[in-house]
Amino acid sequence: MSQEVLTPITQALNDGALSRRELKRLMKRSNTPGLVHFAAFLLVAACTGFLVWLSMGSWWLIPAMLLHGIVLVHHFSLQHECVHYTAFRSRWINELIGNYCGLVIMLPNKFFRYEHCDHHTYTQLTGRDPELIELPVALSKYFAFISSVPYWRAKFGELGRHVIGRLNDVERGFIPKEEHRAVFNEARAMALIYAAVLAASMATGWWGAVWYWWLPVFMGEPVMRAIRMTEHVGRPNIRDMKENTRTNLVSAPMRFLCWNMNYHAEHHYASSVPFHALPKLHKKLDGYIYVEKRGYLGAHIDIISQVLGKSPRKGSRHAGSA
Amino acid sequence: MTRARHWQDLVAVEDLEPGDATPVKLGARELAVYDTVDGIFVSFARCTHGNANLCDGYFDGLHIECPLHQGLFDARTGEAKAAPATRGLRMVEARVRDGTVQVLLAGDSKGAQT
Numbered sequence: 001m002s003q004e005v006l007t008p009i010t011q012a013l014n015d016g017a018l019s020r021r022e023l024k025r026l027m028k029r030s031n032t033p034g035l036v037h038f039a040a041f042l043l044v045a046a047c048t049g050f051l052v053w054l055s056m057g058s059w060w061l062i063p064a065m066l067l068h069g070i071v072l073v074h075h076f077s078l079q080h081e082c083v084h085y086t087a088f089r090s091r092w093i094n095e096l097i098g099n100y101c102g103l104v105i106m107l108p109n110k111f112f113r114y115e116h117c118d119h120h121t122y123t124q125l126t127g128r129d130p131e132l133i134e135l136p137v138a139l140s141k142y143f144a145f146i147s148s149v150p151y152w153r154a155k156f157g158e159l160g161r162h163v164i165g166r167l168n169d170v171e172r173g174f175i176p177k178e179e180h181r182a183v184f185n186e187a188r189a190m191a192l193i194y195a196a197v198l199a200a201s202m203a204t205g206w207w208g209a210v211w212y213w214w215l216p217v218f219m220g221e222p223v224m225r226a227i228r229m230t231e232h233v234g235r236p237n238i239r240d241m242k243e244n245t246r247t248n249l250v251s252a253p254m255r256f257l258c259w260n261m262n263y264h265a266e267h268h269y270a271s272s273v274p275f276h277a278l279p280k281l282h283k284k285l286d287g288y289i290y291v292e293k294r295g296y297l298g299a300h301i302d303i304i305s306q307v308l309g310k311s312p313r314k315g316s317r318h319a320g321s322a
Numbered sequence: 323m324t325r326a327r328h329w330q331d332l333v334a335v336e337d338l339e340p341g342d343a344t345p346v347k348l349g350a351r352e353l354a355v356y357d358t359v360d361g362i363f364v365s366f367a368r369c370t371h372g373n374a375n376l377c378d379g380y381f382d383g384l385h386i387e388c389p390l391h392q393g394l395f396d397a398r399t400g401e402a403k404a405a406p407a408t409r410g411l412r413m414v415e416a417r418v419r420d421g422t423v424q425v426l427l428a429g430d431s432k433g434a435q436t
Contacts, residue, residue: 005372008390084392085387091394176371176406179405179406
């Protein structure tokens with residue numbers, strides 16, 4: 001007899017909130033919504049890049065770069081959808097655009113894909129979920145996380161480690177051994193491209209990559225860190241997807257930028273459902289999953305209130321028990 | 323007792339998920355029945371990489387994608403098409419008779435369950 005192997009949609013199939021046929025219908029993939037959304041997303045990025053160009057030489061450069069950076073770091077949302085192979089119907093388009101996004105934000109696509117698989121299988125379980133963000137123990141830790149300094153330290157460390165052909169113990173746990181070499185090679189390719197861009201900038205004396213790409217990404221990343229916190233931080237460290245994840249109701253422009261990933265509890269409940277079907281799934285799961293109606297701001301009020309001890313910390317020591 | 327293979331009833335065609343993968347148990351065996359664009363094919367249901375049940379994955383009419391790590395298999399031949407899957411699926415010879423999917427396997431036919 002075979003033992004049960006948990007997958008990201010095991011709970012959805014077992015709970016009965018959705019029939020197997022309903023879930024499979026929602027899982028239908030299409031190229032059109034993703035390509036239209038991607039074109040619009042690139043247009044927005046081009047517009048904010050144009051604002052950076054317009055503001056060169058004035059103090060407006062700083063807010064323009066911040067705005068551009070906020071748009072650029074949302075390449076993460078598209079890449080996230082691509083590693084699920086749900087952004088587009090064609091697998092090769094998911095691979096191609098996922099790798100493009102990864103290059104923009106320095107997140108190697110294959111590595112992220114495998115890390116993210118375990119994040120879905122072991123969501124919020126301490127020691128098992130490789131993307132788990134612990135509820136900060138103090139306000140200083142909360143701000144340190146949002147600063148993105150620990151994030152970039154980890155990302156540069158990961159890239160360097162993979163370039164030299166090494167994995168740490170956690171990475172060995174979630175990257176299939178058949179794929180070790182591929183993960184090293186994608187890190188090397190990424191490092192090579194960055195080095196080539198840097199060399200070209202030095203050779204030509206044109207530093208567009210810094211002003212329109214790298215600096216804005218560093219400036220925008222704290223916003224992405226703050227958004228990522230709203231997904232699980234302050235929710236219980238238990239297996240139940242109805243409880244361990246937070247959906248945030250946000251404005252239409254934010255839904256556009258994050259590719260509907262604000263419907264995060266729905267996404268975790270059935271991760272094979274593409275971004276364009278998440279609003280439908282949201283309606284279907286109304287009252288069944290955890291929703292923060294005040295949006296990202298409300299989620300941070302909840303998190304800070306737990307950090308400060310003004311409301312109970314949500315079950316951080318129950319990992320693996322459910 | 324004999325271990326010779328013989329045709330056994332598996333599932334009624336009308337009970338299959340149209341255009342999708344249907345999980346069926348035959349005794350202790352877990353099988354996946356694929357309603358592909360080229361007809362009905364049957365394999366053992368577990369992914370050769372991480373052992374997840376492939377019927378929970380995305381099926382596009384030709385390929386089945388594992389729900390755990392998104393490895394990919396050709397549902398008609400069992401061939402592994404994308405990492406981390408490297409070993410093909412074990413396919414089961416199948417046919418349709420009188421509206422029922424039958425499989426050529428050893429053992430008796432009791433206990434087929436969808």
